[in-house]
Amino acid sequence: MTTSEAPARIAVTGLAVMGSNLARNLARHGYRVAVHNRSSARTKALIEEHGHEGDFVPAETLEELVASLQTPRQIIIMVKAGAPTDAVIDELVPLLEPGDMVIDGGNAHYADTRRREAALREAGLHFVGAGISGGEEGALNGPSIMPGGSKESYQHLGPVLESIAAQVDGVPCCVHVGPDGAGHFVKMVHNGIEYADMQLIAEAYDLLNRVGGMTPTQIAEVFRGWNSGDLESYLVEITAEVLGHFDPETGVPLVDVIADEAEQKGTGRWTVQEALELGVPVTGIAEAVFARSLSGRVEQRKAAREAFGSPEVLASERIADQLVEDVRQALYASKVVAYAQGFDQMRAASAEYGWDLDLGAMATIWRGGCIIRARFLDRIREAYDKDPNLASLLVDEYFRDAVRDAEAAWRRVVVGAVEAGVPVPGFVSALAYYDALRSERLPASLVQGLRDFFGAHTYRRTDREGSFHTLWSGDRSQVDA
Numbered sequence: 001m002t003t004s005e006a007p008a009r010i011a012v013t014g015l016a017v018m019g020s021n022l023a024r025n026l027a028r029h030g031y032r033v034a035v036h037n038r039s040s041a042r043t044k045a046l047i048e049e050h051g052h053e054g055d056f057v058p059a060e061t062l063e064e065l066v067a068s069l070q071t072p073r074q075i076i077i078m079v080k081a082g083a084p085t086d087a088v089i090d091e092l093v094p095l096l097e098p099g100d101m102v103i104d105g106g107n108a109h110y111a112d113t114r115r116r117e118a119a120l121r122e123a124g125l126h127f128v129g130a131g132i133s134g135g136e137e138g139a140l141n142g143p144s145i146m147p148g149g150s151k152e153s154y155q156h157l158g159p160v161l162e163s164i165a166a167q168v169d170g171v172p173c174c175v176h177v178g179p180d181g182a183g184h185f186v187k188m189v190h191n192g193i194e195y196a197d198m199q200l201i202a203e204a205y206d207l208l209n210r211v212g213g214m215t216p217t218q219i220a221e222v223f224r225g226w227n228s229g230d231l232e233s234y235l236v237e238i239t240a241e242v243l244g245h246f247d248p249e250t251g252v253p254l255v256d257v258i259a260d261e262a263e264q265k266g267t268g269r270w271t272v273q274e275a276l277e278l279g280v281p282v283t284g285i286a287e288a289v290f291a292r293s294l295s296g297r298v299e300q301r302k303a304a305r306e307a308f309g310s311p312e313v314l315a316s317e318r319i320a321d322q323l324v325e326d327v328r329q330a331l332y333a334s335k336v337v338a339y340a341q342g343f344d345q346m347r348a349a350s351a352e353y354g355w356d357l358d359l360g361a362m363a364t365i366w367r368g369g370c371i372i373r374a375r376f377l378d379r380i381r382e383a384y385d386k387d388p389n390l391a392s393l394l395v396d397e398y399f400r401d402a403v404r405d406a407e408a409a410w411r412r413v414v415v416g417a418v419e420a421g422v423p424v425p426g427f428v429s430a431l432a433y434y435d436a437l438r439s440e441r442l443p444a445s446l447v448q449g450l451r452d453f454f455g456a457h458t459y460r461r462t463d464r465e466g467s468f469h470t471l472w473s474g475d476r477s478q479v480d481a
Ligand SMILES: NC(=O)C1=CN([C@@H]2O[C@H](COP(=O)(O)OP(=O)(O)OC[C@H]3O[C@@H](n4cnc5c(N)ncnc54)[C@H](OP(=O)(O)O)[C@@H]3O)[C@@H](O)[C@H]2O)C=CC1
Pocket: 014, 015, 016, 017, 018, 019, 037, 038, 039, 042, 078, 079, 080, 081, 083, 084, 085, 087, 088, 105, 106, 107, 108, 132, 133, 134, 135, 136
């Protein structure tokens, strides 16, 4: 920390793991950073432990924090999403002047961000909802940053945020996503894809373990190998780390002693709720959210085990080699589906809210820093560069070929899992989505017939325009509706 009286360039309030690491990242990039936390112990700890890393200005109160800043002020809020964020904004706003910028880097719901942006705009302030991904390590060494808000605010903030973001091939993993809540919407979908990706990885592990008879250590090696091919990604890389780790207390693989109840903070659920509102089928994300919920239904699981017994899976090491390759292909194809669904949701939201999202740019800023960073995001960027109005990622030439090539293995994995009694909701739903999208006819025609029967909800025909109703309880003739 320096003792100079120069005003700070930027401020961070909320110094838990994310905020303190983001402040350190800013300081390491040469910015004079004002820092504040509701309880000052965290501020003191940051200065004591990391003050030597750069130019920090500790503040006991928000008044002090605001007073320490150059104008227009830029204040990053990194506190719990929801009411705590509102509490900080309410305290901060009366202290600010027109033109100042408040940046919410937490995992806010995009609708809250839209509300806050509108309210602060009324007061002449800029409110920037910025999704930040990468966990504590990313916050410190370079996260992926997804800022929304006005273009004007990005002109001020962009250079700072881009400088502290992860860089891939010299390109920062930060771009102005779009107005008002666009940044937090994109971060929410990022997290939804994160859920789907992790569920698929978990299913792959389960199959190799229970059907292939492989140990966590052996599966760790498989994931390590996969990480040098198409599947190369942060999540595949850390899967190898987690599976290869032994519990120091018991000496068994750690994964075998971790309780099998997956928790969630809510961003995956939000993604599905918003997809339902937009009418976008994000089946992979939904299955992932529900799989976590099911894992937590401990009493129901116990009752079902007692009623039916656990599936007796006969593991066979003989089939392991074929299984490993099949599961790799099923994982890749299902992953492509999950990303296709997430990008579809962003496209729908962009149209709904007039955000004009550049989907290729979203793939670009997810290539580094964030949890879903993966080699194939380059392919996604290329696909949208070629055709920004792509109907679905699945029909891009590269992904079309990749999914087609994987199809036979994907089906073998799903059939084998179903026969063995190993639940693979992610793989199954991805395959069903693929089959449904490409079907010439869907049984939705029967659904429409049934709706018309019981509720006179009408139907359209394949051979002419208009809406029709059949007089089901009369002479069953058809009338124009
Ligand atoms: N952890 C992660 O990997 C990631 C987190 N995020 C998001 O970043 C934000 C910060 O996350 P994280 O660092 O994990 O911290 P937490 O989400 O655990 O939040 C703790 C911080 O919030 C502050 N806080 C809580 N309630 C209030 C309040 N009413 N008024 C003022 N401050 C309050 C705490 O202050 P005090 O110390 O006084 O209690 C503390 O600084 C969250 O929105 C989170 O969702 C985003 C990406 C990844």
